[in-house]
Amino acid sequence: MKSPDALACLNALAQEHRLNLYRLLVQAGNEGMAVGELAEATGLPGATLTNHLHILRRAGMVSDERQGRVIQCRANYAQMNALLGFLTENCCAGTVTANCCETSTLCAPTKKSTRKVSPR
Numbered sequence: 259m260k261s262p263d264a265l266a267c268l269n270a271l272a273q274e275h276r277l278n279l280y281r282l283l284v285q286a287g288n289e290g291m292a293v294g295e296l297a298e299a300t301g302l303p304g305a306t307l308t309n310h311l312h313i314l315r316r317a318g319m320v321s322d323e324r325q326g327r328v329i330q331c332r333a334n335y336a337q338m339n340a341l342l343g344f345l346t347e348n349c350c351a352g353t354v355t356a357n358c359c360e361t362s363t364l365c366a367p368t369k370k371s372t373r374k375v376s377p378r
Contacts, residue, residue, distance in 0.1 A: 259344040263318070267341045270317035275302060276310045280319055283333040290332030293322075 271277050282299055283290060291299070297307050311331060314320040318337045323330050 259340040264341055264344045266317040267319055267337065270314050270319055273310070273313075275300065275306070276314055279307075279310055280314060280333060283320055283331055284335075284338070286333070288332065290330045293329045293331060296331060 271280060278300060279296060282296060293307065293311070296302075296311075297304060300307065302310070311320065311322070315322065319334055321332050321334055323332075
């Protein structure tokens with residue numbers, strides 16, 4: 259992931275309702291959630307919800323698919339993992355220390371400058 263893409267993702271998530279929506283979709287797994295379910299879970303008006311989902315979709319954080327009369331939304335785990343990889347790429351300057359991220363597999367030093375992060 260390049261810096262402009264990471265900035266787009268972070269910008270999309272840097273709003274309380276969008277962050278909550280994204281977390282709901284991550285929790286829902288590969289099945290995702292219908293837009294109506296998201297509206298019910300968040301209490302957001304339809305137009306507001308649509309706008310927030312559009313911003314997340316434009317950043318590549320979510321996708322949607324029409325299934326008959328229902329629009330099903332899903333978190334884009336590949337984009338999430340790419341963002342996590344970008345954020346942790348140079349973690350601890352390539353060394354793991356007790357004060358850094360010793361127990362996290364995301365921050366384990368690698369020999370490559372870019373790496374893919376496996377889903378948790």
